[in-house]
C-alpha cells in the first residue's frame with residue numbers, strides 16, 4: 001500500500017489494517033488526495049501508463065492498492081451520448097453475468113464525476129491482432145490452442161443461462177494473459193438474448209469480420225454472426241492474412257456477400273474444412289458451435305473442462321456463513337485474505353458483493369479470481385499427439401491495419 005509513503009501520523013498507524021490505512025490516506029494524506037483529484041488514483045487503484053485504446057476508451061494499467069495489477073478501461077462520460085451509454089450499461093451487465101476462464105473478468109466499476117472506469121482482469125500479453133502483425137501467423141498447434149479457448153468462451157456465452165452475443169469478435173478483441181492463454185474481451189456491442197432465435201437488427205461490429213447477412217440489411221441471429229466472426233479470426237490466425245479485404249466498403253461488402261475468399265492450399269486439410277464450414281454465406285448452413293467442437297482439426301485438443309469456474313455465489317454464501325466449520329480451502333483462503341486486509345464481517349454483510357460499484361466487491365472478485373487461478377482455472381487446452389507445424393511464412397498482406405468497431409449500418 002501507499003501508507004508507508006504517507007508516513008505514520010502517530011503511533012496508532014501501526015495498528016491499522018491495510019484497508020484502514022488506505023481509507024485514512026484517501027481522506028487525510030495530501031499526496032494521496034492530490035492523486036485522486038488528478039486521476040492518478042481512482043478509488044483503490046493507482047493508475048499507470050496507457051496499455052491500449054479503442055474507439056470509445058483508453059485502457060490503462062493500474063494497481064489495486066491492496067491486491068494486484070488490473071486494467072482500467074476509462075470512458076469519458078461527457079463524450080457518451082444516450083446510445084453509447086446504453087451500450088456501456090450492456091457491456092457492464094454482460095460482463096457481470098459471465099465467469100469463464102477465457103472471458104476477461106470485470107472486477108469493479110468506479111465512477112467519478114467525469115469518467116467511468118471498468119476495472120478488468122489484466123491481459124499483459126497483448127492482443128491477437130498485434131501478435132500476428134508483429135510476429136507472424138500462429139503455428140497450427142498454437143492456432144488450435146488459441147481457437148479452442150475462443151470456442152470455449154463463445155460456447156459458454158451461448159449457453160442458455162448466459163445467452164450473450166458478443167457482436168464484435170475480432171483479433172483485436174482477443175487478448176493474451178500469458179504466452180498462450182487467451183481471453184475474449186470488449187463486450188461493448190454485446191447483447192443478452194432470451195433465446196437464440198431472437199432476430200436482432202442492430203448492425204454493429206467491424207466490417208471485415210461482419211457476416212454477409214449484416215450487409216444484406218436483414219435481421220440476423222446472433223449466434224451465427226459470432227460464429228462467422230470466429231471463422232474470420234481463425235483464417236487470420238492460421239494464414240496471417242484476412243479472408244475478405246478490399247479498398248472500399250462497397251467492394252468489401254460485395255466480397256463478403258459473395259463469400260469470395262480462398263484458403264491457401266498449404267493450410268492443413270482439417271483446418272481448411274473447418275474454415276469452409278464456418279464461412280458459409282447462408283447462416284443456416286454455417287457450422288454450429290458443437291459442430292466446431294467436434295471437427296477433425298480440433299480432435300487432438302483436450303479441453304480442461306474440469307476447470308470450469310465455480311459458482312461465485314456459492315463461495316459468497318459460504319463466506320457469509322460464519323458458523324460453518326467445514327469451509328472449503330478456497331473460501332477459507334479468500335476469507336482470511338479479506339480479514340488480513342481489514343475487511344470485517346460487517347463489510348461483507350452490508351455489501352452483498354453483487355454490486356460492481358463497490359470497492360468491497362472489487363477486492364472480493366479479485367481475490368476469488370486469484371484463488372480460481374491457483375486451482376487451475378486458467379489451464380490451457382492440450383494438443384495430443386501432434387507434430388509441430390513446419391515453419392512457413394504466412395501471407396504478410398493486410399498487416400498493421402487495426403479494425404475499428406462501428407455502431408453503424410454496414411452499407
Ligand code: ATP
Pocket residue numbers: 051052053054055056057058059071073104120121122123124126127172173175185186187188404405
Ligand atoms: P473498440 O471498440 O475500438 O475495439 P473499445 O473502446 O471498446 O475498443 P477495448 O477493445 O475494450 O476498447 O480495448 C481497447 C484496447 O485496449 C484493446 O485492443 C487492448 O489492446 C487494450 N485492452 C483492453 N482491455 C484490456 C485488458 N483487460 N488488459 C490489457 N489490455 C487491454
Ligand code: MG
Pocket residue numbers: 054172173186
Ligand atoms: Mg476492442
